[in-house]
Amino acid sequence: MxxxxxxxxxxxxxxxxxxxxxxxxxxxxxxxxxxxxxxxxxxxxxxxxxxxxxxxxxxxxxxxxxxxHPPTGVYDTPVLTVEMVLADEARWLVVNKPGGWYSQATPWDTTGNLVGAVQTYLQPRQRGAGTSFLHEVNRLDRETSGIVLFARQKALAGPLQAAWSGGGVDKRYAAVVRGHWAEPVLIDAPLASAGSARFQVDPAGKPAQTQFRPVLHGEGWTLVEAHPLTGRTHQIRVHAAHAGYPLLGDARYGGGKVASSRIPGDFFLHAGRLSVQVRDETVTWVAPLPAAWRAFLATVPDGETAWAALGWGAGLAPLSGSATG
The missing domain is CATH 3.10.290.10 (RNA-binding S4 domain)
Structure with a gap:
């Protein structure tokens, strides 16, 4: 540091x-x-x-x-590759953000983040075309991987943002939690700031609901689908911890490690499926799991069935394909 x-x-x-x-x-x-x-x-x-x-x-x-200065003493230099791009068209750009990338500028850096990487990626195609509009519609925590949507038309940015605030989106996450989560459950627990970039369940907080569904059980951990019905900061992480199953490795909310050293990364939360209703159209994107997690799941009992159990669609072959997560 x-x-x-x-x-x-x-x-x-x-x-x-x-x-x-x-x-x-x-x-x-x-x-x-x-x-x-x-x-x-x-x-x-x-x-x-x-x-x-x-x-x-x-x-x-x-x-x-x-x-x-950057807290680590080193500036991030993320590079967006074509394998990370889920959709690239005149209306929008959809990206599968790796975990570890900031979604936007930090106090110490305006360029070493997803927005900067997207601007660099688009730059060769924008030469001579004048200023190109780009608006980041949603953001993910640094540690979270998965779908981030950018509007490329000013006229579309408002409707997309309105969909986000007005319930016109359906978001599905994959998460690995500590413990054996046996049954689906709806967590309905208001959230409020606890200071120091933390949040907590608080009866006086903002309404928050998350549906959790167990998908795959391992030794001391469970892969779950999380379906947030509201969009509060750290909502999935806090609700999972409130239910007694914090995200594996999420020290901020009480998630420790388990014995298996094969489990990759600090903790796993992946925004894997997004449906957006904009005007008269509903569009859905699916992002493959991060490569390290695809490789890990391929080694555990029934791991190859995890993607089918999530029910997000079969088109991306996330456990055996070569797409970068």
Whole structure:
């Protein structure tokens, strides 16, 4: 981890008028000075409420600067490949986001995320075509893999966003939880912020409902389908933990590891099926499971039946195909 991922500086009157880059060169440790151009280009410097990317920006007395470095000390450089693209047409782009990618800009980086990767992917086809519209309709947590929808027409962005807020979408997730979850259940439990980027069941919170259905049982774990009927932050993770079956490896909500060292990744939550009703059309996309999970499920009893048991469709051969998840 970076020792000081966020640092706050208050500009003194004596240096008012100094350029931002020159000021940073005097205030940052020597080991970080060579990285100032990238720090600025990535959008990791804030002046008050706004990012400041201009090295020549003249500072004013009492300006409050926030210097944001990546928590790991290394910038993410995600690359979107054609295997990750589920649909690419004039109306929309649909992507199977890998786990570990941020869906949007972070305080320290505007480019090392899914939006930046999509823009880079589309760039060769947009040359000479003028500015191309791109709107990220839904987002997934960094750890979550699966379907993210981008509108490519301004006239379509509103109807798609309205579908999201008005119940015109059907979302299905695959999740691996700790323990033996035996029966389908509907969790109806309001959610509220618990601080520190956590959420909790709270009678005074916002209404939240999730249907869970067990699909496959392993040694100390269960693969379930999660069908959120509402769209609260961390909803599936909190509801699963509330039911007594936290996501395997999800330390934030009480999920520990199990004995099998073959289980890949930190925890598994995959947005695998999405149906959207827009205007008079209903469109459905299905995203293959991540490659590491396809390989793992192929080694466990009845693992090859997991996709059929999810009931999301047979077209993508997720346990034996070569598509990248």
């Amino acid at each position: 970076a020792r000081n991922p966020v640092r706050t500086l208050v500009v003194a009157e004596a240096v008012a008028g100094t350029s931002l880059a020159a000021y940073l060169a005097t205030m940052l440790p020597e080991a970080q000075r060579e990285s100032i151009p990238e720090l600025l280009a990535r959008g990791g410097v804030w002046a008050g409420k706004y990012r400041q990317l201009d090295p020549a920006y003249p500072l004013s007395a009492r300006d409050v600067l926030r210097i944001c």
